[in-house]
Amino acid sequence: xxxxxxxxxxxxxxxxxxxxxxxxxxxxxxxxxxxxxxxxxxxxxxxxxxxxxxxxxxxxxxxxxxxxxxxxxxxxxxxxxxxxxxxxxxxxxxxxxxxxxxxxxxxxxxxxxxxxxxxxxxxxxxxxxxxxxxxxxxxxxxxxxxxxxxx
Numbered sequence: 001x002x003x004x005x006x007x008x009x010x011x012x013x014x015x016x017x018x019x020x021x022x023x024x025x026x027x028x029x030x031x032x033x034x035x036x037x038x039x040x041x042x043x044x045x046x047x048x049x050x051x052x053x054x055x056x057x058x059x060x061x062x063x064x065x066x067x068x069x070x071x072x073x074x075x076x077x078x079x080x081x082x083x084x085x086x087x088x089x090x091x092x093x094x095x096x097x098x099x100x101x102x103x104x105x106x107x108x109x110x111x112x113x114x115x116x117x118x119x120x121x122x123x124x125x126x127x128x129x130x131x132x133x134x135x136x137x138x139x140x141x142x143x144x145x146x147x148x149x150x151x
Contacts, residue, residue: 003133006093009077009127013097017053023119024051033117040112040120046070054096056126058135061110063088068104073097092139093132
């Protein structure tokens with residue numbers, strides 16, 4: 001995803017988050033952390049009718065809707081209604097928004113040996129769109145340097 005696309009998406013999701021904070025009641029979502037060898041999975045239980053936005057993921061990750069039905073704002077800017085079972089590999093920079101049409105269970109999976117959730121989040125999640133843009137630019141710069149070295 002290029003920076004212009006990311007910025008356009010972030011403006012839309014930021015506006016949605018402002019509306020959620022202003023107009024909707026707070027929903028405390030239940031989550032369950034799962035660990036296995038080299039894997040961390042964050043399972044989120046989402047009540048029907050919940051409008052939510054996700055965090056900004058720095059790296060590719062796996063997502064599974066194992067229960068329920070929802071409308072999801074996809075990476076290309078479209079919306080899609082999905083039903084369990086639904087699995088998608090999200091590219092770096094993914095930031096989702098969704099409306100749970102029924103009670104849902106959504107799991108995000110990261111490859112890591114780490115078991116400290118705060119450290120995992122610090123490594124895999126950008127706290128703001130600006131943080132992700134800086135990370136993206138640094139990764140692009142590193143990839144360009146690596147390409148030059150190989151050539």
